[in-house]
Amino acid sequence: MARRLGGQRRLVLLEGGNSVDAVVAYLGALAGNHPVLLVPPGAAGSALADAYDPDVVIRPTGLVELRTESAHDLHPDLALLLSTSGSTGSPKLVRLSHENLRANAASIAEYLDIRADDRAATTLPMHYCYGLSVVNSHLLRGAGLILTDLSVADADFWELFRSARGTSFAGVPYTFDLLDRVGFASMRLPALRYVTQAGGRLEPERVTRYAAQGRRDGWKFFVMYGQTEATARMAYLPPELAQSRPAAIGVPIPGGSFRIEAGSGELVYSGPNVMLGYAERSADLALGRTVAELRTGDIARRGDDGLYEIVGRRSRFAKILGLRIDPRQVEALLSRQGVKAICSSRDDLLVVAALAPADPSSVRRLVAEACRLPARVIRVHVLDELPRLPTGKPDYEAVRSLDGPTAPPDAPTDLCALFEQVLDTTGVTPDDSFVTLGGDSLSYVDMSLRLEKALGHLPPQWHTIPIRELRPVPGGGRRSLETSVALRAAAIVLIVGTHATLFNISGGAHMLLGVAGFNFARFHLTDAGRTDRLRHIATGMGRVVAPSIAWIGAAMVLLNAYEWPSLFLLNSVFGRREGGTGWHFWFIEALVYILLATTALLAVPAVDRLERRLPFGLPLAVMALGLVTRYDLLDLHPRYHLPSAVRVFWLFAIGWAAAKATTRWQRVAVTAAILGTVPGYFGDPSREAVVVAGLVLLVWVPSLPSTGAVNRVAAVLAGASLYIYLTHWQVYPHLAHHNTLLAVAASLAVGISYAALAGRVQRQAAALYRRLSPTVASARRR
Structure with a gap:
């Protein structure tokens, strides 16, 4: 390596990974008397490299000589x-x-x-x-x-x-x-x-x-x-x-x-x-x-x-996890983002006091990205007034004292690790909760079952409770299954069983629309800022749209099963009005359209503020709007080909209102809406009874008595419900004429397998994003 670098001294930038090649390059440059600028892997294109203009760059992919003689006086x-x-x-x-x-x-x-x-x-x-x-x-x-x-x-x-x-x-x-x-x-x-x-x-x-x-x-x-x-x-x-x-x-x-x-x-x-x-x-x-x-x-x-x-x-520099952090630069970073803040440090914590109405999750994410620190060592306090000394200068000691010990001696660190595993994230602290960590309905099922096993019970509203407050029951407790999870599992079995003619109990898909609205309100309409809310909703939609398009596309190519409107979830707009297979995915199309419309609604600052002030009133208003198309008060159905979402979004709004009903009278109001609007919709009393029963359970019964075995089965079915719905159309028709029970079992098994595959792909994509995000963030800042 020294011979390759030659006898003319040059500035060598080396991406210093823990590899034989990196150590050899480092030793070779020193042996040849070439000054080495040692940077992290992937930093050869950083602002630091631009500032010092190296003559030679050595990456894991090889050595690049930018010039034969140094541009610098070394x-x-x-x-x-x-x-x-x-x-x-x-x-x-x-x-x-x-x-x-x-x-x-x-x-x-x-x-x-x-x-x-x-x-x-x-x-x-x-x-x-x-x-x-x-x-x-x-x-x-x-x-x-x-x-x-x-x-x-x-x-x-x-x-x-x-x-x-x-x-x-x-x-x-x-x-x-x-x-x-x-x-x-x-x-x-x-x-x-x-x-x-x-x-x-x-x-x-x-x-x-x-x-x-x-x-x-x-x-x-x-x-x-x-x-x-x-x-x-x-x-x-x-x-x-x-x-x-x-x-x-x-x-x-x-x-x-x-x-x-x-x-x-x-x-x-x-x-x-x-x-x-x-x-x-x-x-x-x-x-x-x-x-x-x-x-x-x-x-x-x-x-x-x-x-x-x-x-x-003596100075305000803080050394956190071995990194030297200048709180003044953190303050400047936040100021550029419109957040007034004072930063200080204590031991291995960076403490940020931000002026209201800053969103603590957004501030924590910005600081973690800029400083390359895990979120667990960043404490954010949103205050109505920033602490100042009598002279008007920032009171850094007051900021430092805002935070107590990192965690009490009995902090549930094992639960933090469990949340990290299920949500595929890092830096979880006892102050976090399922909602603040970005959990959604797909990860909720797995988390609830694992948490109940760890604690011996499932506390009401556990998804909003800080991890430090989740405590096990000595000797365990009575096993239960959350109603929304039970309904998702039951609904998908009803859908597949009815389609395969094992039995005839319709209504599962419409019940799922109510459950979807319920989960939307719980996991997306949190205390996070408007931008974070919208980002979270978009991520959730992506987890529905991506596997849907992948499966439908594969079925189009391999089985010639669908037409292009189905592939892009546009069948209810551009597809055939009657006949064909495009209607298979009406439920997914309706869910995606409703989420898009709701996202657009909440993107309006005034509506976002209204939802926070009237969390129960807004979904009631949306439901009332939906009743216009539910009862076709404008006589649109005979004249226009309306997407299914337009006709059924009142069910989504009912689920939304159910999640936000916190008093007895609010729950009575939602129940009245269910009993007053669902009957007569299908013209099939048994189908309407299924939907009514499921939604009323959602309103009044948080959890159902259960057993460990039932919980495990329900968790798998509920967690894979979307994927079972997607895939069963290509499974049961080939088996139902031989054995309907086998057709249902095979449909469930294929959907569960596709769910496992999709989950693995999503985790790998998330891991790749985390590896690339520092580079992307650095480029964005430059």
Whole structure:
């Protein structure tokens, strides 16, 4: 690699992943005396790259030479450029020399007693100074590296660690959150010699606990303190003192020294690993040493035993999960989005006080995206007035005090993990609920059944309750099944059974329209802002439309079953009036049209405000409007080919009103509407009775007595109801003339299988979006 880069010094931008190729490229550039700008994977096209204009770019896909001679004046001592622990939105870099790298690696190797037979796992990214220090210090001693991007929360990581006889790994505070979650205390790791921690303050009680575990299991626990400006490390706490002095950062590393500045109490570090200085533009690459010592910005004290302890920050920079966050830049970001806010930090939390009427979910998402932080470490408080000092300046201490402890000792962290699994998300906190996390009717079924199993019961309105308030019933409780889930399961069985002529009980699809309105109101008409509401509704529609078009398209191509209006869910508008198979999907078309119309209605700011003021009155008004077409008061049916949605959307509105009925008289009003409008609609009393019974149950009975077995079957059927409806048209006709029961069973099985396939595709698409979203967000900001 050094030979390929040549003898002419050039600035090399390297995407530093935990791979052999990345390590080889890094070592080769250093060996050839080429300064390296180390960036995260995928950041070669970032604003940082644009600001420094590298001569060579090395990605996982290969090496690209942009010029044969450098466009920059590169100082002879310059070896490495690192971002300052991930500073938010800043081109500011730390300039490090070869001597900085060598000296710090040698010091770390000395106090950790790194040996040639050690093997360290790369639990941290190489582009982060802490992760890079693991690489440098081990290779300096001829030790080995277990190169991996696997998380410590992944079982495959521990299988690799054991098989490779790993002797150490490093972690930031969040790493130890994950270790607690995966049961690290009970793991048997016979080759493990030591564990290191840095990148932010670890609570003293956890330091004590991990030190005790290490002593019990035969490994050492090193708490360390450092900054990118010191190449990596400045201090370490000798493992034998971790239990007695868990709040201390320890003593200076070999070759380094501290002093506490009189008056301010700021900790100042000196040593051969102190950076050359900062770079804020490409012209700064020509500079030599501009600093002699490092002002850490931390306020410290030195104990009688010679150990140093950090007691505060001189500046407002916060280090959260190893990332240096400037709250002022967060405030500026929110200001650009029209949100006035004051930001502060406490331990590993970023606390945001936003001026009403800001939406806390939107603010949390904006901050998480900009800072690349998980939502769980961001606390948002919407206030009528931002806290100020008597001078008029922001009161940051008041903002900091808005938030209590991260979670109480009995916080249901296992439930947070359950919500993350079911909703395919990350960063769930005990303050979240199913609704605030974006849950919808498709994920609700799975979540309700799993939650009841975990708690022993299902609390009323559990989907709106913060996770911290969900408590198990000792010894379990009586099993029950939520009525909306039971109705979805029963309705789809009635639909398929009736179509296959196993029995003749019609009305299931129209009952489902009421259930759809009920779930729409519960999961989409939340306290979130208007934009978030609309986004959530659009996502829900996408989860209906995408699998529908995919299945209908496949049936068109393979079976020549449908015409183009069906493919685009337009049969009720452009399809045949009579005959044909286009009517198969009238229910899905009606649901999509109703959701589109409702979304357009709620997109009007005035209507959105009206819904929040009159959550029960608005659906009653919509239902009244629907009765115009229900009873054809304008005599439109004989003259026009009206889509089914126009005739049935009053049922959707009834379900909507049922969800918002919070008093006895409101429920009586909805029941009266059901009893007054459903009879006579079909001209079939038995069919109307099915719809009436289902909707009345929805209004008055939150849950039904059940058993575990019934719940599991109902959950599968309800969760797959949309997919069963889609697919059964291609299944039961081939079997019904042989055995109607077999036709129904096969239809249900195919629909359930399609639901599993669609869910898997959606999860993979979501995972791909999460991987790409930082790049997309960065491009959007630029």
